[in-house]
Amino acid sequence: MTEPVIPSSPEALPRALRPLPTLIFSSRWLQLPLYMGLIVAQGVYVILFLKELWHLVSHAFDFSELQIMLVVLGLIDVVMISNLLIMVIVGGYETFVSRLGLENHPDQPEWLSHVNASVLKIKLAMAIIGISSIHLLRTFIEAGALDSGRGTLTASGVMWQTIIHCVFILSAIGIAYVDRLSQPPDHAPH
Numbered sequence: 445m446t447e448p449v450i451p452s453s454p455e456a457l458p459r460a461l462r463p464l465p466t467l468i469f470s471s472r473w474l475q476l477p478l479y480m481g482l483i484v485a486q487g488v489y490v491i492l493f494l495k496e497l498w499h500l501v502s503h504a505f506d507f508s509e510l511q512i513m514l515v516v517l518g519l520i521d522v523v524m525i526s527n528l529l530i531m532v533i534v535g536g537y538e539t540f541v542s543r544l545g546l547e548n549h550p551d552q553p554e555w556l557s558h559v560n561a562s563v564l565k566i567k568l569a570m571a572i573i574g575i576s577s578i579h580l581l582r583t584f585i586e587a588g589a590l591d592s593g594r595g596t597l598t599a600s601g602v603m604w605q606t607i608i609h610c611v612f613i614l615s616a617i618g619i620a621y622v623d624r625l626s627q628p629p630d631h632a633p634h
Contacts, residue, residue: 472541479537486529493522514582521578528571531555535564562623569616576609 500507500515507515534553538544539561546552555567583605586597 475536475541479533479541482529482533486526486533489522489526489529493519493526496522510585514585517578517582517585521575521582524571524575524578528568528575531564531567531571535559535567539564562626565619566616566623569612569619573609573612573616576612580605580609 496515496518500512500519504512534544534556538556538559544556546556555563583597583602587602
């Protein structure tokens with residue numbers, strides 16, 4: 445009685461098993477509609493930015509310095525969220541779906557050449573902290589109205605927003621630390 449031969453490479457597997465790996469690998473294309481939806485969301489943010497910019501320009505002589513600062517912070521917030529969307533769309537597609545083929549393209553983002561799931565997580569965490577910082581700054585600016593009763597903020601709301609921001613920072617530190625632990629030690633001199 446002869447022992448069964450165990451295939452040593454995927455090419456040696458019987459043809460009946462090949463469709464399953466093909467189906468599993470092809471399932472990554474199911475993410476394409478998700479990235480297309482994020483592109484539509486990016487378009488909505490462009491419209492929101494233009495609307496807020498028009499609001500700022502049309503009221504430039506009516507607004508106080510504080511109101512102008514709050515609108516500008518809103519514009520920065522929209523830009524940072526838009527940057528986050530680009531990182532997710534471009535980095536996620538490149539990492540999880542298919543290569544974009546941008547090698548040697550003059551407009552290729554610098555970070556895209558070394559993007560992977562780990563780098564993408566850290567960049568996203570940093571972008572979320574930046575967005576949260578803008579929101580928190582707006583909250584602190586508006587918190588001056590707490591004493592006068594004119595604002596919509598509460599002391600409890602300000603406290604919770606600050607706590608949530610600190611949790612974002614701690615989470616990003618944790619992600620970076622775990623990523624560093626998972627990297628092989630670098631023996632190169634610094």
